[in-house]
Structure formats: C-alpha cells, structure tokens
Amino acid sequence: MTIPLFHVLILAALLFAMGLACTIAWRANVIMMLIGIEIMLNAVMLTLVGGSSQWGMADGQIFSLMLMALTSSEVSLALAMVVYLHRRRQSVDTDDFNSMKG
Amino acid sequence: MTFSDAISLLPLIIVGVASLLVLLAGPFCQVRVVTVVGAAAALAAGFCAAAVSPVNSAGLPGLAFTPLARYLIPVFCVAAALTLLLSHGYNLRHEIRGEEYPATVIFCLFALCVLPCATNMLTLFLALEAVAFSFYVLVAMDLGRAESAEAGLKYLLIGAVAAAVTAFGLALIYAGTGTLALGALTAPAGFHSILTAGWGFVLIGIAFKLSLVPAHLWTPDVYQGAPAPVAGLLSTTSKFAGAAFLLMLLAFAPPRAELHLPLYLLSLLSMGLGNLAALRQTNLKRMLAYSSIAHMGYLTLALMTGTRDGYSAVLLYGAIYTVMNLAAFGAVASLSANGERGAITDFAGLGFSAPLRGGVLALAMLSLAGIPPTAGFIGKFFVFYSAIRGGEIVLAVIGILFAAISAYFYLRVVVQLYMRPAGANLPKPCSRAESFALVCTSLGIVVIGIYPTPLLRLVESALALG
Numbered sequence: 001m002t003i004p005l006f007h008v009l010i011l012a013a014l015l016f017a018m019g020l021a022c023t024i025a026w027r028a029n030v031i032m033m034l035i036g037i038e039i040m041l042n043a044v045m046l047t048l049v050g051g052s053s054q055w056g057m058a059d060g061q062i063f064s065l066m067l068m069a070l071t072s073s074e075v076s077l078a079l080a081m082v083v084y085l086h087r088r089r090q091s092v093d094t095d096d097f098n099s100m101k102g
Numbered sequence: 103m104t105f106s107d108a109i110s111l112l113p114l115i116i117v118g119v120a121s122l123l124v125l126l127a128g129p130f131c132q133v134r135v136v137t138v139v140g141a142a143a144a145l146a147a148g149f150c151a152a153a154v155s156p157v158n159s160a161g162l163p164g165l166a167f168t169p170l171a172r173y174l175i176p177v178f179c180v181a182a183a184l185t186l187l188l189s190h191g192y193n194l195r196h197e198i199r200g201e202e203y204p205a206t207v208i209f210c211l212f213a214l215c216v217l218p219c220a221t222n223m224l225t226l227f228l229a230l231e232a233v234a235f236s237f238y239v240l241v242a243m244d245l246g247r248a249e250s251a252e253a254g255l256k257y258l259l260i261g262a263v264a265a266a267v268t269a270f271g272l273a274l275i276y277a278g279t280g281t282l283a284l285g286a287l288t289a290p291a292g293f294h295s296i297l298t299a300g301w302g303f304v305l306i307g308i309a310f311k312l313s314l315v316p317a318h319l320w321t322p323d324v325y326q327g328a329p330a331p332v333a334g335l336l337s338t339t340s341k342f343a344g345a346a347f348l349l350m351l352l353a354f355a356p357p358r359a360e361l362h363l364p365l366y367l368l369s370l371l372s373m374g375l376g377n378l379a380a381l382r383q384t385n386l387k388r389m390l391a392y393s394s395i396a397h398m399g400y401l402t403l404a405l406m407t408g409t410r411d412g413y414s415a416v417l418l419y420g421a422i423y424t425v426m427n428l429a430a431f432g433a434v435a436s437l438s439a440n441g442e443r444g445a446i447t448d449f450a451g452l453g454f455s456a457p458l459r460g461g462v463l464a465l466a467m468l469s470l471a472g473i474p475p476t477a478g479f480i481g482k483f484f485v486f487y488s489a490i491r492g493g494e495i496v497l498a499v500i501g502i503l504f505a506a507i508s509a510y511f512y513l514r515v516v517v518q519l520y521m522r523p524a525g526a527n528l529p530k531p532c533s534r535a536e537s538f539a540l541v542c543t544s545l546g547i548v549v550i551g552i553y554p555t556p557l558l559r560l561v562e563s564a565l566a567l568g
Contacts, residue, residue: 005277009296016270023263033259040266044273051277059282060273063224067269070231074262077238081255088248097252 008050016043128201148179173564189331210236253327268307274300334431372399407492429543451524
C-alpha cells in the first residue's frame with residue numbers, strides 16, 4: 001500500500017508547525033529551542049523522503065541523510081556554546097543573555 | 103572525475119587543502135606564519151578562479167565551475183584574505199590565540215567557493231549552511247568579551263531556525279518538482295501549490311540570512327558582539343552568498359509572478375526601517391548593522407526585477423558592498439584597542455590622530471552614503487537604474503529618497519572624525535598588514551568609483567552563460 005504524497009505533506013507540515021511553536025513558545029530555554037529546531041528538521045526529512053517515494057528517485061533520501069549529519073553538527077556546536085555560556089553565567093535561560101540592547 | 107575537472111575545480115582544492123593544512127600545521131608554527139599562509143592560499147585560489155575558463159557541463163555530481171563562480175570566487179577570496187590580514191593585529195590585542203581562527207576563516211571561504219559552483223539544491227544548501235556554521239564559531243571566538251559568546255548563541259539559534267525553514271522550502275520544491283537540479287524547477291500539473299509553498303518558505307529562510315525586515319532582529323546584536331573583522335566578513339560575504347543563493351534559484355527557474363509581492367514588501371520595509379533605525383544609533387557597529395539591512399533592501403530591489411540588468415546590478419552591488427564594508431569594519435577593528443571602540447563619539451578627532459585609518463573610515467562612510475565619485479555611487483546607480491528599467495519606478499523612487507536620508511547618519515561619523523576634538527583614548531599604532539589591507543580596500547573604493555568599466559565587463563561575463 002502506498003501512502004499519498006499529500007498525506008505525508010500534511011503530517012510534515014503539522015510536525016514543522018509544532019517544532020516552530022516549540023521554538024517560539026519556549027524561547028526562555030535554549031535546550032527547548034534546540035529540541036524544537038530538531039523537530040522542524042525532522043519534518044523536513046519526512047517531506048524529502050515522501051517526495052522521494054512519490055517520484056521514485058533517491059535524491060531526497062540522500063538529502064535527508066546529509067541533513068542528519070548537518071543537524072548533529074549543529075546541535076554539537078550549540079551545546080558547546082551553551083556549556084560555555086553556562087559556565088560564565090550559570091544559566092541556560094535566554095532572558096539572562098541580555099547585555100546588548102538597541 | 104577527469105583531469106580537466108580537477109583543473110576547473112582547482113580553486114576549491116587549493117582552499118580545501120589550505121584549511122586542513124592550517125589546522126594541522128598550525129600548532130607547530132607562529133600565528134603570523136599561519137595567517138600569511140592562509141591569506142596567500144586565498145589569493146592563489148582567487149587568482150586561479152579568475153584564470154581558469156568556465157565550463158557549464160557538470161563534471162562532478164552537483165558541482166561545476168560556472169561563469170558565476172568565476173566572478174564570485176575571486177571576490178570571496180580577496181575578502182577572506184583581507185580579513186585575515188586585518189584580524190591579525192586585532193586578535194593579538196584581544197588575545198584570540200591559536201590557529202583555529204585562520205583555519206575557520208579558510209573553512210568558511212571553502213564553503214563560500216562551493217556555493218556558486220553548485221548545480222543542485224543539495225550542494226547549494228550544504229554550502230550555505232557550512233558558511234553559517236563557520237560564522238557561528240567565528241562570532242563567538244572572542245573569549246574576553248561576554249557579548250561575543252552571547253552573540254554567537256543568538257546567531258546560532260536564529261540561524262538554525264532559518265536553516266530549518268529554508269530546508270523545508272527546498273524539500274517542498276523537491277516534492278513538487280521531483281528533481282534537485284537547479285535547471286529544471288518546473289512543477290507538473292497538480293503540484294503547483296506545493297511549489298509555491300516551497301518558494302514561500304525559501305524566501306522566509308533567505309530573508310533571515312540577508313537580514314531583511316521583518317527577519318532582521320538578530321543583526322545588530324550579532325554585529326555588536328562579534329569581533330570587528332568577523333563582523334566585516336559576516337556582513338559582506340555571508341550576505342553576498344545569501345543573495346547569490348536566491349539569485350541562482352530565481353535565475354534558473356521560470357519567472358514566478360507570486361514572488362513579486364513578498365519581495366516588494368521585503369525590499370520596501372528593509373530600506374525604510376533599516377535607514378530610519380540607523381538614524382538613532384549611537385554605536386557605530388549597530389549603525390552599520392542597520393545600514394546593512396537597508397543595503398540588502400536595495401539588493402532585493404534589483405533582484406526582484408527578474409531582468410538581466412537586475413541580476414548584474416546585484417552582482418555589481420554585492421562586490422562593491424563587500425569592498426566598502428570591509429573598509430569600514432577594518433578601520434573600526436584597527437582603531438579598537440583592548441576593548442571594542444563602539445560609540446560613535448569615541449571616534450572624535452581620529453581623522454587627525456590616526457590619519458590613515460580615520461581617512462579610510464571616512465571614505466567608507468562616504469561610499470556607503472553613495473556620494474560620487476566613490477564605488478557606492480556606481481552600485482546604487484545601477485541598482486536604481488535596473489529597477490526603473492524593470493518597471494519598479496515607485497519603489498526605486500522610495501529607495502532613492504531613503505538613500506538620501508541615509509547620508510545623514512553616515513556623514514555624522516565623518517563629522518565626528520574631523521570636526522570634534524580628540525578624546526583621551528588614542529588608538530595603538532597601525533601594523534603593516536592592517537595598513538596594507540586598508541589601503542587595498544580604499545583603492546578599491548576609489549578605482550571602482552572612477553573607472554567601473556572592467557568590473558562591469560566582469561559582471562556581464564558572469565551572466566553570459568549562467
């Protein structure tokens with residue numbers, strides 16, 4: 001049984017919206033923002049794999065594999081920065097990072 | 103991969119090898135040597151790219167040395183080399199030690215060189231993201247100032263959201279067209295809505311990268327927090343790369359009428375809000391951030407016409423903006439002592455106490471304001487000319503009015519430099535590398551402003567086959 005492309009896209013859009021809502025709603029906490037971004041990128045991968053199966057081409061699957069590598073490096077970079085800032089400020093609360101205004 | 107493919111991709115190979123070499127051999131050499139090697143490699147790659155004749159056939163999957171690449175790679179290479187020269191003294195004063203700084207700049211240059219060579223959306227996206235990754239690291243590199251790490255984290259979080267949005271747009275375009283190749287972005291019947299949605303998401307993502315209003319909020323904070331040479335490189339090459347990303351997607355796809363309104367609004371709001379918000383800034387780096395928002399608005403204006411004139415104006419303006427902003431941020435970097443010289447009033451009288459650097463800063467400000475005979479005038483002239491020829495007369499007139507308003511805040515800096523008594527905080531003497539890089543950028547501003555024909559010819563040949 002094949003799943004129609006539009007069903008996949010609707011699911012991906014819902015997932016993407018949930019991820020975006022997570023990043024916006026939990027703006028106070030860096031870790032929650034990273035989780036939201038991760039969910040958004042998973043929606044992207046779902047779309048790519050859905051498109052791939054629709055057109056019978058492997059391009060989309062390769063793209064999603066690359067995205068996995070990209071996501072993991074992004075998260076490692078972000079966590080390194082969070083750890084570094086946490087040592088300086090003892091906080092992961094974004095409201096504490098407010099030394100610049102204007 | 104044949105031998106001729108390897109020759110045509112020689113710039114990428116040089117930069118790639120140089121970045122690894124700098125990173126691995128760095129611990130055993132002095133930072134000075136590493137910086138010189140990095141700058142030399144960047145210049146060699148730029149020279150190679152200018153000398154090799156472009157081919158349009160894809161030798162490798164996803165990569166080809168296109169005419170566009172032949173134009174963009176030398177620009178990026180020169181910008182990176184100048185940044186390395188400018189940041190050497192700055193890094194010594196700010197105790198940014200180690201080889202990771204030059205290595206990251208060269209990694210960034212590698213990604214920048216891959217971007218215009220891309221022939222499919224996967225390579226294009228990976229290159230754009232690799233550029234952003236290098237900048238996340240570079241922005242947070244100054245351990246001595248708390249703002250630097252904070253700016254890095256802010257940039258990373260917003261950049262990651264923008265990357266997710268762009269990737270979703272590209273994924274939808276793929277789902278709608280069934281191909282990742284840049285040349286064939288047309289949807290079969292019944293898939294048009296998916297393609298349109300995809301374009302919408304790509305535009306939002308690129309608006310973040312180009313810091314177009316309403317996605318501009320990160321820009322002033324990141325520019326203020328980043329080390330000044332990094333802010334210079336960030337404001338020039340990464341913006342130009344974002345514009346090239348959009349240009350490649352738009353130029354290869356058939357024209358899409360529904361993109362006109364969003365681009366129109368993005369351009370209008372960026373020109374307006376960027377220029378008006380810059381009026382009330384007291385910090386020079388924040389002022390330059392708002393000015394870059396406004397300049398990206400001008401660029402979008404040229405891009406949205408969708409004509410060949412518009413695209414060549416984008417390429418021309420990108421190169422000119424790179425030279426002007428490198429000069430401005432380079433002068434700021436070189437005038438900063440242990441701390442960052444931020445407030446505009448801190449620059450009082452520096453036109454006399456540091457004549458070269460004050461002069462370069464004043465020249466950069468005049469050029470950013472678009473006063474003839476500087477390069478900025480040529481750039482603005484071609485942007486508005488192409489907009490009027492492309493039928494965007496109302497927006498072009500609004501843009502010219504805002505450009506006139508912008509002269510106020512640029513000239514305010516010149517007034518501080520030459521018409522106010524000097525403060526107590528005098529800058530350190532200028533090193534030879536810094537003076538060399540500053541003289542190069544200011545020569546660029548003046549020469550392009552007086553004799554733009556060679557650059558115009560290069561821009562024409564960049565669009566010849568691509």
